[in-house]
Amino acid sequence: MKQFIIERNVPGASQLNAEQLRDISAKSCAVVAGLGKPYNWVVSYVAGDKLYCVHEAESADVIYEHARDGGFPADLVTEVTARIGPQTAELA
Template sequence: MPTFIIEREIPGADKLSPAELKDISAKSNAVVAGLGAPYKWVTSYVAGDKIYCVHEAESADVVERHAREGGFPANKVTEIAAFIGPATAS
């Protein structure tokens, strides 16, 4: 299944409380459960005014549907072409 990185512009994202992040996570999980399509939320990173999410889905359209149904912005959805890290150099 393709993997996507989603850039979400959310002013003040880095100031969201643990309770607010918990609510966002619960909403995302509920939307994933109701999509009726293969979908996996891998992880998310909160940085400044953005949240960067890594999701696996059949297509960018399904990722955008998740965002619409959850009420989350999906300002940019990009399919990941490759994964690299320190071990890639070996």
């Protein structure tokens, strides 16, 4: 599966409480279970008025399907083409 970064504009996202975040998470998991396609939610970050999510699927179309079925915004979906970190510098 390919990995994607999803940017979701959610005004007030950083003010969501634990119960609201749990409800969003449960809805996402239910939609994943009902897709009938390979799909993996890796992690999401709440920052300011945005959620940045890392999901795995066979295509961006499946990412958009998850968003549509869950009622989640998917304002920008970008395929991850490489991963780097501090350890990348050690490869040189």
